Amino acid sequence: MLEKIEKVLVVIQETDKIESLLRQAIRLCEGHAAVMEILYIHQSPLFELPDYFKRSETEGLDSERVEKEIETTLERLGNTSSYAIFIKESETVDQVLALDKGEGQTCIISFYHEEITPVLARKVSSPLLVMKSEPKMYEQILFPVDLNENNAAFIRDMKTLFPSASIKLLYEPSYIVENYIFDTDFAALPLDPAVDMELDQEMYEEQKEEFEALKKETGLPGELVNEFDMDFIEYINTQQADLLVLHSENANFLFEDTISKELLSAIKTDLFIF
Numbered sequence: 001m002l003e004k005i006e007k008v009l010v011v012i013q014e015t016d017k018i019e020s021l022l023r024q025a026i027r028l029c030e031g032h033a034a035v036m037e038i039l040y041i042h043q044s045p046l047f048e049l050p051d052y053f054k055r056s057e058t059e060g061l062d063s064e065r066v067e068k069e070i071e072t073t074l075e076r077l078g079n080t081s082s083y084a085i086f087i088k089e090s091e092t093v094d095q096v097l098a099l100d101k102g103e104g105q106t107c108i109i110s111f112y113h114e115e116i117t118p119v120l121a122r123k124v125s126s127p128l129l130v131m132k133s134e135p136k137m138y139e140q141i142l143f144p145v146d147l148n149e150n151n152a153a154f155i156r157d158m159k160t161l162f163p164s165a166s167i168k169l170l171y172e173p174s175y176i177v178e179n180y181i182f183d184t185d186f187a188a189l190p191l192d193p194a195v196d197m198e199l200d201q202e203m204y205e206e207q208k209e210e211f212e213a214l215k216k217e218t219g220l221p222g223e224l225v226n227e228f229d230m231d232f233i234e235y236i237n238t239q240q241a242d243l244l245v246l247h248s249e250n251a252n253f254l255f256e257d258t259i260s261k262e263l264l265s266a267i268k269t270d271l272f273i274f
Helices: 015-032 063-076 092-099 116-123 151-161 174-183 193-218 232-238 257-266
Strands: 007-012 035-041 083-088 106-111 128-131 140-144 166-171 222-224 243-246 270-273
Touching (some): 007 015, 015 035, 015 063, 035 063, 063 083, 092 116, 116 128, 116 257, 166 193, 232 257
Parallel strands (some): 007 035, 007 106, 035 083, 166 222
Antiparallel strands (some): 128 270
């Protein structure tokens, strides 16, 4: 469970994202009295374009210049939190994992990256805040659930982490069918379409009741999203939300390689994965 953020780990891969990432990190640090660790990962520009942070065309990364740029930005943004800066030139995921030791209450912040973000989402032990746009206060949060017994605790964490936000619960009935298909021994069931439809309807009604009970227990609004009316990702993108929360225990199937990349790419809002 994540009840408090004690450290914010900022992962910077693109120089033009420095200010946006630091601005969001400062907001989180101030809200939770957290310290900040800033990890700058240098990647060679495509097509050998001039690199602002290189000493010259023949020399490597100018770490002092990078550090000065970050420090100047922090000062300009009015940062008051303690911080440490790490400048690296190797693999992003490996460097993040080296700093994400699973100790304490850490939140990792990075901008979305097509190849790296899905890997980080699966491998890091700390929550991952993925930015898709400019920094903002999170006021409208969507939280898809699959009705496991820990949901109420997860929701309490979200209320603590984002106290000023309105949280809306989502449940997609197709989750039932997918879990049912993978967990059921069909050899022991009669081959009768009417029986299958009856079982599906019974499961749907049971889950609907559980979802209503969860809404009542947490005092949060919620909505059943029927995939036959609208694709789940399309539904998310039509909502006026600032943040989509995904929990790996709630939606393991979202973290299959192909689905994960599609989901993380197609969602337009920022994502909080924990």
